[in-house]
Amino acid sequence: MIQTLIIVILIIIAAPIIGGILSGIDRIITARMQNRVGPPILQPFYDFFKLIGKENIIVNRFQMLYVLGYLVLMITSLVLFVLKQDLLMIIFIMAFGGVSLILGGLSVQSPYSRIGSHREILQMLAYEPVLIFMVVGIYLQTGSFTVQSVFDMNQPLIYSLPLIFIALLYVLTIKLRKSPFDFSTSHHGHQELVKGMLTEFSGPQLALVELAHWYELVLILGFIVLFWATNIYIGIAIALASFVLEMFIDNISARMTWKWMIWVTWSLGIGLCIANIALLY
């Protein structure tokens, strides 16, 4: 019992530190790819603390509630993941967190925020089926929905679920809101969408959204680690390699339309998943 508690506290403290450093590395590597020097590695933390110290402009009564909902649900799903609980539960709680942020974006009058939120709904529609298929694939391999069963396996999941792994990389790009799927919150806020869903969040609220996003990042990379869970260090190496791959994709591609995203994820993503599950039979 006490051991569980220690793990929970440790992951709640460690996850944002890992997530923040990863996004710092992301910004430096992106800058180097663009022939720039880039910010210091701790830049995301400077941004975070600065935002915490800013005035909290309250647009309406519910906005902060939705932000806190996003943060708490993300922490909950990550804790469940680390405690090796039910994968279906983890994915549904994560989806609830995403919906909470969307409701926050929809609760204001700004058209930028609304368009961004609508696009985020389409993004969820695109990636949720792939995540469910991943769980189905894991169930077919292990006979259980728990994360524990994956760690009990003799051989890495990637041998039996290689196509689902590729589909999961798509989900990673959508989840990190990187190009070509960065249309719900654009990375460069001086474009047609301003900051999309995050336009009306400011100060501490934006800081909490950022914090929740770090938890989310760690959780998604955790899903990738699952594919080589027999030796966790190889799993982490694969997760980091796919994170670097995302940076490449982000820098070499332009933003596409949501129709293209739905088409690609539903045909290619779900196609790969179904082909993989068919192969298992």
Added chain:
Amino acid sequence: MGIINKSRVKSPWVVHFDCGSCNACDIEILACLTPIYDVERFGIVNVGNPKHADVLVVSGAVNNRNKRVLKNVYDQMPDPKAVVAVGACAATGGVFKECYNVLEGVDKVIPVDVYVPGCCPKPEAIIDGIIKAVEKMNQRIDSEKKEKKE
């Protein structure tokens, strides 16, 4: 509050508002983002959204038509905030000073922290101005706190 004050200097997010400048200052401001000057080294990001910004960078001569817009952008920024007036027109009205529609400088509409002189100023000077503005903002916060204590 040490860590927050330190973070403020390290991450000034900028929103740029052009009150009818001739575009020379704007080009110099945007040149700061290019690989040669790379303001992201200092954590400066051009956010384009006043609700996320810490520093308002104004270029051009403010006139009676757009002073309302400038005030609106300034009011939307959450505290603490700073204003940098870039170029001669933003500082005093420049060569347009005597025009019937031009106000003599941004400071007639909103409080300005740092004036970056020049027509147009160098990108280095603009970056310097932004960092100075944030440092000044911190000093202002500290002195306000001291006053409250007393």
